[in-house]
Each structure stands twice: as structure tokens, then as C-alpha cells.
Amino acid sequence: MLKTFEVRTNNHNELIDITSQVQEVVKSLGVKNGICMVYIPHTTAGVTINENADPSVKHDILMEFSKLVSEHDHDYRHSEGNSAGHIKSTLFGSSVHLIIDHAKLVLGIWQGIYFGEFDGPRGRRVHVKIIEG
Numbered sequence: 786m787l788k789t790f791e792v793r794t795n796n797h798n799e800l801i802d803i804t805s806q807v808q809e810v811v812k813s814l815g816v817k818n819g820i821c822m823v824y825i826p827h828t829t830a831g832v833t834i835n836e837n838a839d840p841s842v843k844h845d846i847l848m849e850f851s852k853l854v855s856e857h858d859h860d861y862r863h864s865e866g867n868s869a870g871h872i873k874s875t876l877f878g879s880s881v882h883l884i885i886d887h888a889k890l891v892l893g894i895w896q897g898i899y900f901g902e903f904d905g906p907r908g909r910r911v912h913v914k915i916i917e918g
């Protein structure tokens with residue numbers, strides 16, 4: 786079972802909570818138990834699981850990512866000008882896996898699934914693959 790949904794990002798660097806969309810996919814497929822893989826088919830975006838309560842955490846993650854990776858570096862060779870986005874995408878990762886139990890994603894009380902945009906704004910896609918069991 787594979788489903789895809791769209792995400793519209795609004796900033797060059799941005800974290801967007803996609804937990805409810807992923808949960809909706811699980812619900813729409815009628816899956817009670819299994820494993821859910823969330824996969825981002827882009828080279829300048831990614832996905833992670835982190836705190837969904839205090840929005841300052843999103844700010845701090847993006848701020849520190851920007852300190853780690855220069856937006857413009859004279860030594861970058863990639864001609865598209867978005868090397869920072871590619872590097873941040875690799876640091877974030879392209880997929881996360883979640884447990885589905887009784888038709889619900891098993892997440893800690895403070896956890897959410899975040900789409901990471903590193904070369905926006907633009908339209909993006911999120912693939913959700915589910916294995917029942």
C-alpha cells in the first residue's frame with residue numbers, strides 16, 4: 786500500500802508538521818497494525834520526528850542547521866546554487882518509520898513528524914508506504 790500527498794512550503798527553510806496527514810493515510814487505508822514508512826522523494830528536503838509542543842524547537846533546529854551549513858560558500862561546485870539544501874537533506878534523512886497500533890501511529894506525547902524544506906518555497910510530495918502485520 787502506497788499513498789502520496791502534497792505539501793506546499795512557504796519559506797526557503799521550513800519545518801512543517803505532517804503528522805495528521807500521515808495519520809489520515811493510515812486511517813483511509815483501514816490498517817490496524819503494521820509499519821508505516823514516510824519517504825521524501827526530493828534531494829533538498831527531508832523528514833524527521835521531533836517535538837510538536839513548543840514551536841521554538843522548530844526555530845532552534847533550523848537556526849542551528851543554518852550555522853552548520855553555509856547557504857553560500859565560494860567552494861561549492863554544484864551549479865544550481867542549492868548545495869546547502871542538498872547537504873541539509875542528507876543530514877535530515879529521507880525517511881522515518883513508525884509503528885501502527887490499533888490504527889494509530891505510535892508516537893511519544895511530544896513527538897510529531899516534520900517535513901523539512903531546505904530549498905523552498907515549492908510544492909513537495911510525501912510518500913507513505915504501509916506494511917500490515
Ligand code: ZN
Nearest residue numbers: 863865867868
Ligand atoms: Zn541542486
